[in-house]
Amino acid sequence: MIRLTGPVLMVGLTGGIGSGKSAVSARLAERGAVVIDADRIAREVVAPGSAGLAEIVAAFGDRVLDADGALDRAALGAVVFGDEVARRRLEAITHPRVRARTAELAAAAPSDAVVVNDVPLLVEVGLAPTYHLVVVVQTAVATRLERLERDRGMPRAEAERRIAAQADDARRRAAADVVLSNDGALDELHAAVDALWRDRLLPYERNVRAGRAARPERVLLTEPDPTWPQQYARLAARIRHAVAPADLRVDHIGSTAVPGLAAKDVIDIQVTVSSLDEADGPLAERLARAGFPRLPGDWWDSPRPAGSGRWAKRFHGSADPGRPAYLHLRVADSPGWRYALLMRDHLRADPDQRAAYLLLKRELAASAPDSGAYATAKDPWFDEEHLRAEEWAAQTGWRP
Structure with a gap:
């Protein structure tokens, strides 16, 4: 879990594969957010020469390495897919390292920063309560399948399998303080992100830093x-x-x-x-x-x-x-x-x-x-x- 250790505003950002979460993350970075990409950190902590990779090899053998000695993610996935014990063993190696690196990057952010943690499986692993705010990018499954095929060249069956393996929309909505719909044009998504940044994230950050509650003055x-x-x-x-x-x-x-x-x-x-x-x-x-x-x-x-x-x-x-x-x-x-x-x-x-x-x-x-x-x-x-x-x-x- 992420432990809030300072007044910096911590925002969790998530969405299903093909939802357009990366577009939201990029737009928030343009507005001034400090973005921490969990996928990037997950790759970093198992890079060649890292203690994380050494521990994975000790646990699963050389079969999870490619010809250059780097982690073969497809081979590792084949080992842990459908094997609950193996998956938990892998998570015990990688998750603490990802959390530690995430905390390190968050601690290095300016005191007035809005830190956005881009976490694909935020809902699945129960991280929602660890953030001040959770933003979910939601897109129709049909649109996501089309994007995965068109933009990533992913076979339809593989795209369907990936989507089915993640939390569904109802579960993500239950964890979301903010739902951003991404079924329209990119300009529409950018407008929604800009409004969120201006009207909610910036004043929220100022309030947290000042120790000030948001109190409605009139009874409506x-x-x-x-x-x-x-x-x-x-x-x-x-x-x-x-x-x-x-x-x-x-x-x-x-x-x-x-x-x-x-x-x-x-x-x-x-x-x-x-x-x-x-x-x-x-x-x-x-x-x-x-x-x-x-x-x-x-x-x-x-x-x-x-x-x-x-x-x-x-x-x-x-x-x-x-x-x-x-x-x-x-x-x-x-x-x-x-x-x-x-x-x-x-x-x-x-x-x-x-x-x-x-x-x-x-x-x-x-x-x-x-x-x-x-x-x-x-x-x-x-x-x-x-x-x-x-x-x-x-x-x-x-x-x-």
Whole structure:
């Protein structure tokens, strides 16, 4: 895995064979990105005279070498294809070397760089959570087959086999923060890459370097988005990677966690800590490096019932302007921690209260578009809803 060791923005770029990923990589390099090509590094670490090649020969014999003593990739492929044990043995030799070289190149990048890691099998080997952002280039299979035959002279059957051996489009989309379609002209692809660079990558990099979250100022309700849980899952995986080896509970909370509920397009996430001291320790820096800096100031949840004392928490936000998110770091079993889970589950279970809350949200969004005023205006409704939720919890035996 790639471990984020500094504030430099790390972007993972991937796409199936023949998708046009190289065109995206080249365009990002023209814009100013530092591109690290995993395929090039994979060749470098097994070049003639390298320790990597020596270890491969020790493992698989001289049959994987060509007449000049270089690695014969076709011969090696014949050895490991269909042999899970052999493949894993090869990966144990090459992957650590590729990771080490990648980290070395990333560490050498300028402090304000956008580092793009071009990794063909990023999804297949589970690297998505190790990046601040994952970009997937997607192209119709028919177009990819045509390009492989026309541009690379690859036989149709071989092209089909290569495509089938990789992750399918659905799996790549699930890992993608950004999907770039490459079914049109090259100019269209370049325009999409330029917009991504200008509107998302550059401001994201500036936010990460400054330790600044991207926060929407106005309340804009959007219709329910069925991909909100999937977007949460990507963020949660990134958070878990950032805080490892700590194994913290991470939950999707708030309106985007309730199916069918219109909401601000902001993903709310609860991270469970053992104490606020833990939240204030190295954990805060790890989250900031992963793109979730702490918001300045002191933060509390509104107590239920009112007047019962403030519920302290720590508050982080996403630095990604294209995917606003808030992280609420709350102590396990504390009132605020329990309340966030109770209200989510009650609204999921009670369609009438969900409808009532939706009506209130629409009215307040129209009359109090400022985020602070909007949140405060909901307090009276939540004071009453909390009592109903507690009754529901007692009746159903709910536990957080």
